[in-house]
Amino acid sequence: FYSSFPIYDWPGYSLDLFTYPEHYCGDLQSVYIPHGVIMDRTERLARNIMDDLGDHDIVILCVLKGGYKFCADLVEFIKALSRNSRKSLPMRVDFIRLKSYLNDQSTASLHIVGEEDLSFLRGKNVLIVEAIVDTGKTMKALLKHVEAFEPKMVKVAGLLVKRVSSGVGSFPDYVGFEIPNRFVVGYALDYNERFRDLHHICVISEQGKTKYKI
Numbered sequence: 001f002y003s004s005f006p007i008y009d010w011p012g013y014s015l016d017l018f019t020y021p022e023h024y025c026g027d028l029q030s031v032y033i034p035h036g037v038i039m040d041r042t043e044r045l046a047r048n049i050m051d052d053l054g055d056h057d058i059v060i061l062c063v064l065k066g067g068y069k070f071c072a073d074l075v076e077f078i079k080a081l082s083r084n085s086r087k088s089l090p091m092r093v094d095f096i097r098l099k100s101y102l103n104d105q106s107t108a109s110l111h112i113v114g115e116e117d118l119s120f121l122r123g124k125n126v127l128i129v130e131a132i133v134d135t136g137k138t139m140k141a142l143l144k145h146v147e148a149f150e151p152k153m154v155k156v157a158g159l160l161v162k163r164v165s166s167g168v169g170s171f172p173d174y175v176g177f178e179i180p181n182r183f184v185v186g187y188a189l190d191y192n193e194r195f196r197d198l199h200h201i202c203v204i205s206e207q208g209k210t211k212y213k214i
């Protein structure tokens with residue numbers, strides 16, 4: 001898979017080039033992926049998904065909480081394609097809530113919050129939509145859990161992929177951006193529930209990590 005950033009150690013854009021909430025002043029290091037770029041990449045992923053799955057009936061399984069923005073925007077682009085092209089993709093949208101990070105460390109265990117029964121996936125084509133696949137441990141555990149309900153097919157769309165190439169995890173079928181091992185926030189990605197109200201995907205600063213550390 002080609003790396004989406006030609007130079008691996010891309011530092012991100014200066015914060016002075018964009019707008020972001022005043023209450024995060026000092027808590028961010030750089031704008032890593034501006035909102036507009038996220039949207040343009042998501043639009044192309046929607047076309048790839050439609051090309052592959054346009055003749056299926058699928059269930060979108062949105063992984064909360066971090067995946068809610070990516071999922072909402074991806075579904076909007078798929079809807080736009082379905083009403084403006086010969087192909088259309090009947091979709092149902094369902095949600096699963098995972099909690100796997102404390103501060104910026106994975107807690108390794110897959111913790112499903114709330115409903116664990118996914119029997120509605122039986123015999124269905126499932127597209128799991130997640131904001132970030134880091135080591136891949138969470139996604140591997142989630143795939144095992146989903147497959148136990150015998151879906152017809154399971155595909156994964158991940159906006160960001162970090163270290164899965166060296167980790168235990170499986171590579172998503174649709175990837176927005178491959179990024180180096182930096183802790184990023186924004187576009188619903190959080191650090192201890194903060195920064196979900198940030199438009200762009202940004203690199204958190206040391207001050208931000210300290211300020212919101214639990």
Ligand SMILES: Oc1ncnc2c1N=NC2
Pocket residue numbers: 101132134162182183184185189190191
């Ligand atoms: O960079 C990250 N930012 C937010 N959440 C997670 C990250 N990596 N794994 C989970």
